[in-house]
Amino acid sequence: MRRQDRQDGQDRQNRQARRARGDDGIVTAFVVIFAVALVFVCGLVLDGGRILASKREANNLAESAARAGAQAISDDAVRRGSAVIVDGAGAQSAACDFLSRAGQPCGGGTFVSTDGNEVTVTVTRSVDLLLLPVGDQTFAVDRSACVVRGITGVTSGC
Numbered sequence: 001m002r003r004q005d006r007q008d009g010q011d012r013q014n015r016q017a018r019r020a021r022g023d024d025g026i027v028t029a030f031v032v033i034f035a036v037a038l039v040f041v042c043g044l045v046l047d048g049g050r051i052l053a054s055k056r057e058a059n060n061l062a063e064s065a066a067r068a069g070a071q072a073i074s075d076d077a078v079r080r081g082s083a084v085i086v087d088g089a090g091a092q093s094a095a096c097d098f099l100s101r102a103g104q105p106c107g108g109g110t111f112v113s114t115d116g117n118e119v120t121v122t123v124t125r126s127v128d129l130l131l132l133p134v135g136d137q138t139f140a141v142d143r144s145a146c147v148v149r150g151i152t153g154v155t156s157g158c
Contacts (some may be wrong), residue, residue, distance in 0.1 A: 043131030051137055054127045058141040061102055062123040066145035069095030069112055069119035073147065086147050088114040095121055109140065117147040 072090035074082075091114050096106040099121070104110055109124030126138040 039131065043129075047127075047129040047132045050130070051127050051139075054125050055139060055141065058123040058125045058139075059143065061099065061104055062121040062141050062143035063145070065095040065098045065102075065112065065121040065123075066119045066143050068098040069114070069121065070117075070145040070147050084116050086114060086117045086119065091119045095119060099123075118144050119146075120144040 069091035070086065072087045072094045073085050074087040074090070077085040077087075092112045095112040099106055099110060099112075104123060104125075106112060109122075111122055113120050113122075120142060121144075122140055122142045124138065124140045126136050128136045
């Protein structure tokens with residue numbers, strides 16, 4: 001009986017010592033919080049990088065399409081000496097052709113407009129986020145190109 005009493009006494013002391021420390025499960029809580037924070041940071045890096053890359057691509061595409069559209073010059077307007085020399089319909093057609101070849105056809109948020117000698121292209125893109133629970137990100141990029149005449153004494157059309 002003495003051995004049993006001694007064992008019960010040690011078990012009681014061990015339980016009291018564990019209760020006194022009060023840190024049961026603290027490692028589990030730390031690991032869970034750290035894992036959630038790590039997934040969030042990875043989501044910011046991955047999804048943020050995808051958004052920035054997509055914006056850069058949309059920006060390059062809009063600038064290039066605007067330049068392609070600004071090359072549609074009306075020969076008759078140049079011969080007459082007109083201030084506006086961009087062929088509006090031709091500029092829109094050239095820019096839309098460029099966008100179609102690049103896989104982003106006109107329509108659905110991507111469009112071309114002309115105002116005088118200025119061609120403006122708006123490209124709208126959407127990026128599906130992989131890790132962040134925000135949904136998808138949609139953004140629009142506007143870029144313009146102007147016709148410039150002359151080699152020396154350059155005259156801007158915009």
